[in-house]
């Protein structure tokens with residue numbers, strides 16, 4: 611580009627718009643850094659300690675938390691400048707206001723926002739691999755992610771497990787009595803198995819099968835079932851692309867599982883075939899549109915597309931899959947459910963979980 615064109619372009623810039631971009635960028639710099647620090651606060655237990663302490667010095671906080679004071683004080687600097695923790699400079703004391711504590715401590719579950727902050731470090735660990743895939747194509751496998759299943763389980767403990775009884779099961783009015791009488795249930799992509807273990811605990815007359823691609827997730831699920839001494843739930847490492855069951859289940863469910871499938875249409879066909887006549891499918895998946903322009907106003911649009919690039923899409927591509935992505939969207943979801951044979955799909959939004967839709971249909 612010549613100097614003349616460059617100057618012409620510079621003259622044409624809307625300075626206010628340009629400055630507003632810089633201001634937003636600086637804000638984003640701080641907010642992104644805070645997400646990493648919030649994750650640290652969650653994992654070290656510092657929010658829990660602060661939530662239970664009156665205004666305290668960094669020495670006292672570190673002592674109660676059993677942590678290194680120098681690290682605690684530096685982290686508190688991020689919390690104070692981020693307006694999360696109040697600071698009294700005369701006393702050199704720190705205080706987590708109860709209005710913030712109620713969203714950040716473990717006691718805040720199932721509304722603990724700090725859980726979600728952990729995704730940034732999980733994704734950051736695979737950045738080198740993702741950069742490489744931008745150049746070479748292909749994807750990054752589930753097993754390359756550190757702590758994925760642990761953070762996923764923490765997240766879905768809040769959105770799925772804690773809401774099963776009061777919000778999710780009532781989406782299908784007859785489900786509770788069926789489960790009480792005793793039915794056969796399959797969960798595809800069950801991850802660490804917490805949802806299925808909860809159902810198996812609530813409904814001892816029913817029989818539950820959980821399948822997941824990943825051995826480490828299944829190992830965690832089995833440990834949980836053993837801990838709860840459950841005899842009506844079984845977990846197996848199995849790729850549901852190859853599910854061949856016919857008319858075996860009364861209920862098939864999947865939480866946050868279709869959009870990162872290698873072959874989502876095949877899996878939906880398999881689910882339809884595996885259901886008994888009159889059986890119910892119950893899925894949770896991301897609340898977004900299939901059209902980018904409709905996602906611009908989505909309050910977490912950038913988060914969704916980032917998590918897709920660095921996880922949901924790439925894990926599918928890693929298997930030679932379609933790479934639907936996190937924002938495959940409601941329009942495509944409804945079309946694919948119909949193509950699999952589900953003709954009465956109802957899409958629900960639940961107030962506790964603005965990030966997801968809930969789909970219910972019958973065979």
Ligand SMILES: C[S@@+](CC[C@H](N)C(=O)[O-])C[C@H]1O[C@@H](n2cnc3c(N)ncnc32)[C@H](O)[C@@H]1O
Pocket residue numbers: 752762763766770798799800801802821822823824827848849850851864865866867870871872
């Ligand atoms: C986003 S995670 C959700 C896990 C769990 N449902 C939850 O809500 O915590 C998606 C899960 O689907 C599993 N998965 C993906 N493709 C699968 C397949 N073809 N067969 C079985 N599991 C699969 C992954 O291993 C992962 O545990």
